[in-house]
Amino acid sequence: MFGDMMNMMGKLKETQKKVEETKKRLDTVLIDEASNDSKLKITLTANRTIKAIEIDTELLQDKEQLEDYLIITLNKAIEKATKVNEAELGAVAKEGMPNIPGMDLFK
Incomplete structure (x- = not known):
């Protein structure tokens, strides 16, 4: 048992x-x-660190519109990154967990 x-x-x-x-x-x-119209592009890591933001000059004319674009696009990017992050870390954790009856945490 100790072993x-x-x-x-x-x-x-x-x-x-x-x-x-x-x-x-x-x-x-x-x-x-x-x-949707590619006027705003965001790149972030799967650990959700922003690496780049590209803004079409047309969006710079309307502060409110730019803010809306940033919120929507950042949230979509963070959601994608979170899914990748959770899938990768979950796979590693599941692979390494000992087989303990009743402890099927990562099904």
């Missing part, structure tokens, strides 16, 4: 290391999102 516990602890530490490596890798995964 099983040590094995599980080792596997959990290995999984934690893989999760940290995955988080670092997700800093290099870029997500692009654009408004």
Whole structure:
């Protein structure tokens, strides 16, 4: 039994290391999102760090319209990045979890 516990602890530490490596890798995964008319383009990492924003000069004439575009497009980009992030980290966590009956957290 003690050996099983040590094995599980080792596997959990290995999984934690893989999760940290995955988080670092997700800093290099870029997500692009654009408004429907492509007047605003946003690039962020899968860890939801904004890397670039391109704004069509036409949008600079109307502050309220630009704000609306930013809110809508940023929210869509963050949603995409979150899905990628959760899928990647969930896969690593599920792979490394010991098989404990009743603990099917990552189905």
